[in-house]
Amino acid sequence: MTGQPNTRLADLFGLAGWSKGELARLVNRQAAAMGHPQLATDTSRVRRWIDTGEIPRDPVPRVLAALFTERLGRVVTIEDLGLVRHGRTGKRPGDGNAEHPDGMPWAPERTAAVLTEFTGMDLMLNRRGLVGAGAALAAGSALSSAMHDWLHTDPALRADAPVLDDPLHADPAGFDRYEAAPIGSQEIEELERSVEVFRAWDAARGGGLQRKAVVGQLNEVGGMLAYRQPDHLQRRLWGVAANLAVLAGWMSHDVGLEPTAQKYFVIAAHSAREGGDRPRAGEALSRAARQMVHLGRPDDALDLMKLAQSGSGDEVLPRTKAMLCTIEAWAQASMGKGQAMRRTLGQAEDLFVSDRGNVPPPSWMQMFKEEDLYGMQALAYRTLAEHEPSAAAHAQHYAEKALALRVDGRQRSKIFDYLSMASACFIADDPEQADRYARLALMSMGSNSSHRTWDRLREMYRLTAEYAGYPRIHELREEIEQALPKARSKGGTSAQA
Numbered sequence: 001m002t003g004q005p006n007t008r009l010a011d012l013f014g015l016a017g018w019s020k021g022e023l024a025r026l027v028n029r030q031a032a033a034m035g036h037p038q039l040a041t042d043t044s045r046v047r048r049w050i051d052t053g054e055i056p057r058d059p060v061p062r063v064l065a066a067l068f069t070e071r072l073g074r075v076v077t078i079e080d081l082g083l084v085r086h087g088r089t090g091k092r093p094g095d096g097n098a099e100h101p102d103g104m105p106w107a108p109e110r111t112a113a114v115l116t117e118f119t120g121m122d123l124m125l126n127r128r129g130l131v132g133a134g135a136a137l138a139a140g141s142a143l144s145s146a147m148h149d150w151l152h153t154d155p156a157l158r159a160d161a162p163v164l165d166d167p168l169h170a171d172p173a174g175f176d177r178y179e180a181a182p183i184g185s186q187e188i189e190e191l192e193r194s195v196e197v198f199r200a201w202d203a204a205r206g207g208g209l210q211r212k213a214v215v216g217q218l219n220e221v222g223g224m225l226a227y228r229q230p231d232h233l234q235r236r237l238w239g240v241a242a243n244l245a246v247l248a249g250w251m252s253h254d255v256g257l258e259p260t261a262q263k264y265f266v267i268a269a270h271s272a273r274e275g276g277d278r279p280r281a282g283e284a285l286s287r288a289a290r291q292m293v294h295l296g297r298p299d300d301a302l303d304l305m306k307l308a309q310s311g312s313g314d315e316v317l318p319r320t321k322a323m324l325c326t327i328e329a330w331a332q333a334s335m336g337k338g339q340a341m342r343r344t345l346g347q348a349e350d351l352f353v354s355d356r357g358n359v360p361p362p363s364w365m366q367m368f369k370e371e372d373l374y375g376m377q378a379l380a381y382r383t384l385a386e387h388e389p390s391a392a393a394h395a396q397h398y399a400e401k402a403l404a405l406r407v408d409g410r411q412r413s414k415i416f417d418y419l420s421m422a423s424a425c426f427i428a429d430d431p432e433q434a435d436r437y438a439r440l441a442l443m444s445m446g447s448n449s450s451h452r453t454w455d456r457l458r459e460m461y462r463l464t465a466e467y468a469g470y471p472r473i474h475e476l477r478e479e480i481e482q483a484l485p486k487a488r489s490k491g492g493t494s495a496q497a
Helices: 007-016 020-033 043-051 060-072 108-129 138-152 185-204 211-225 231-254 258-274 280-296 298-311 319-334 338-354 370-384 391-406 411-427 431-445 451-467 471-483
Strands: none
Touching: 007 043, 007 060, 020 043, 020 060, 020 338, 060 108, 108 211, 108 231, 108 258, 138 258, 138 280, 138 298, 185 211, 185 411, 211 231, 231 258, 231 280, 231 451, 258 391, 280 298, 280 319, 298 319, 298 471, 319 338, 319 370, 338 370, 370 391, 370 411, 391 411, 411 431, 431 451, 431 471, 451 471
């Protein structure tokens, strides 16, 4: 008990709209359904949780997380409710204190527990047909401030962490929990191959169709991490967790589950860091930065990119640095900072060509090829063209180069290149070419589950208004209006293409 009100629980309690008596009855009923019929919560105890910061014993925090998740229609974790007993897993700097209110970083045991709890709740929402919405995105400055010191220090692997209670198990933290047990290198190899399959599917078809499968796989890996595996296997398992968490985050972002996506990116950064892979942790944070630019928050994206670049360590490859630069450039373009954007893209080009390929890239970088560099350059210039119309010609140049190399089945990236080209052509006063590329994008989008492609299409559609008197463009506008799904809420901001 802290003696201070639990503001997190109070805020969510207010959103849920229950009375304290209702919540007490629901806790007892849910606990009985979970195999704890002896639990007897009353109104006064609920009041102490909220007003004095009393933290109830297990299973009450898990029961509350399940109740709030179902009530609010989005994932609510024990951490979100302010019900984590930090003392049980050891203190680290910033573990839930005033400077780091989000309780970051977590101890390795807590990372595995948060991972499993969050994925379990996400799966529960999937099963019940609920949509994760209504949560707020954390500001980029808040995330980078909380994680800066932790990411810049040498990782403390679980083998070096203090042994707490039963050394083979983390606290139970979710539903759908994988039974903790030792695993071997063959099982990890199979998990690593599954990541590649999921990644290829996502690139080809978008995140909507396989997101649940990725989350389920990540949930199982969280259970595996609850068992203290040999060090070399544990590192690889943390790597699998990081890769799956990034993919779960990217798929969530792709279908508009923005707060859920951000949580997965943070989990991925923690997992990569616990496995000793700082470049992977930096790349995970760069995904969160890309998300922020897409949502019209480039200043938050730049905060995250500073941490991603500085926290990636000395082992980061030039091609990885190039990729990070392209994201920073896109954020700068969104803010109309043309000179800074051009300078950053120049750095990206220099870094990309300086990579001799003598060191094999990690699996998560094998999809950043020459066409991806061109595609990001096209996107940055197309975005800048909103502020400087003359930049549209450069966007057309790079989009054309990207499209010429798109031969590996990554259809979503091709759609983005079509839309970058079409938008640049409209800005450059070439509606005939714009119409051609817009139709190519539209034809490809029916078989793709990516909501982000529709967000970019809406941005391009806005540019067609000036040419609505042209018969072909008038027809194109009608076709887009018929094809577009209902506009989704994007956290109160519009997408920046």
